[in-house]
Amino acid sequence: MDTGYRILAAQYIRRQAKQLARQLDGLRAAEDIEFVHRARVATRRLRAALRMFDGCFAAKKIKRWQKAIRRVTSALGDARDRDVQIELLCSTLSALNTKECFPGVARVLVQLERDRERLQRKVVKAVDRLEAGGVLRSMRRAARKILSKSESTPQDVQTPEAVAQTGRHVLRRLNDLLDHQDSLTNPGDRERHHAMRIAAKRLRYTLEISRPVYSGRLDAAVEAIKRVQTLLGDIHDCDVWLDHLEAFARAERKRIVAMFGHAGRFQHLLPGIAYLQNERRSHRQNTFQELTTYWADLNRRWFWDDLRAAVPAAAEPPPLAEPPPSDGS
Numbered sequence: 001m002d003t004g005y006r007i008l009a010a011q012y013i014r015r016q017a018k019q020l021a022r023q024l025d026g027l028r029a030a031e032d033i034e035f036v037h038r039a040r041v042a043t044r045r046l047r048a049a050l051r052m053f054d055g056c057f058a059a060k061k062i063k064r065w066q067k068a069i070r071r072v073t074s075a076l077g078d079a080r081d082r083d084v085q086i087e088l089l090c091s092t093l094s095a096l097n098t099k100e101c102f103p104g105v106a107r108v109l110v111q112l113e114r115d116r117e118r119l120q121r122k123v124v125k126a127v128d129r130l131e132a133g134g135v136l137r138s139m140r141r142a143a144r145k146i147l148s149k150s151e152s153t154p155q156d157v158q159t160p161e162a163v164a165q166t167g168r169h170v171l172r173r174l175n176d177l178l179d180h181q182d183s184l185t186n187p188g189d190r191e192r193h194h195a196m197r198i199a200a201k202r203l204r205y206t207l208e209i210s211r212p213v214y215s216g217r218l219d220a221a222v223e224a225i226k227r228v229q230t231l232l233g234d235i236h237d238c239d240v241w242l243d244h245l246e247a248f249a250r251a252e253r254k255r256i257v258a259m260f261g262h263a264g265r266f267q268h269l270l271p272g273i274a275y276l277q278n279e280r281r282s283h284r285q286n287t288f289q290e291l292t293t294y295w296a297d298l299n300r301r302w303f304w305d306d307l308r309a310a311v312p313a314a315a316e317p318p319p320l321a322e323p324p325p326s327d328g329s
Helices: 003-021 024-029 033-052 059-095 099-133 135-147 160-178 181-185 190-213 219-260 264-268 270-300 303-310
Strands: none
Touching: 003 033, 003 135, 003 160, 003 190, 024 033, 024 099, 033 059, 033 190, 059 099, 059 135, 059 219, 099 135, 099 219, 099 264, 099 270, 160 190, 160 303, 181 190, 181 270, 190 219, 219 264, 219 270, 219 303, 264 270, 270 303
């Protein structure tokens, strides 16, 4: 394996492992939701890097690292989703002027807060398991071993082989994203919008990892893909909300009937639930329109051709085996 590519791998993985390690105490304390956010991003970046640099480290190590980080990502993903939902409902309640909507919105908030308390146990368990396994220490040791063999400078990662390797990964991720662009002609194609979000996220992380090799030539692309990913993420969040609200309404009605023998009290919750459903549908529609407008602008500016031109036009290797798209990817 090329020295420059291995140095790039070591620098990035060491940085993300350190970032994740700095969040662990805050994850246990659960006093600031930003610890969950930063830790989740670090695990996602580590997973992207481990896929990209799997040839730079021993196969057994990579497999163990991937399994441990995937487990943490799953626990943090559920907790982060609840944190964002709770934050939205708190803002909604503080701005709500319609009195009849308060009971329903407040009841959804209570349910989410209880769910978040339950998930915190899962977070702590995952953090304890990660530390006990010594995975982050193992990553940092492996990275130090590579870096200690050279006094690395920014130019050390800009070898022809590193350029070719990162270029192939960027082109593979770019092709994957563009394979889903036709879903933007159908606002209701939720499944492929979700897959497109995963593809955008993977492309963004690949571009971020590859940045040092290209001396700033990928900076504009990173920002553009970040915006695409954010918009697709907002759309996905709305879809998750709508599914959750529908399931919540069914479960809450069933609970009330079982408790009181009739659904009378459930009627008091309906205005708030309907308010949230309408707000999320409207937000999704507006965000989808913003995304399609931005995507059309990227096409008009030949953005994708410029990105292809920024990386080597080397022949792509066969696609890597990928896990199916999921929230924790």
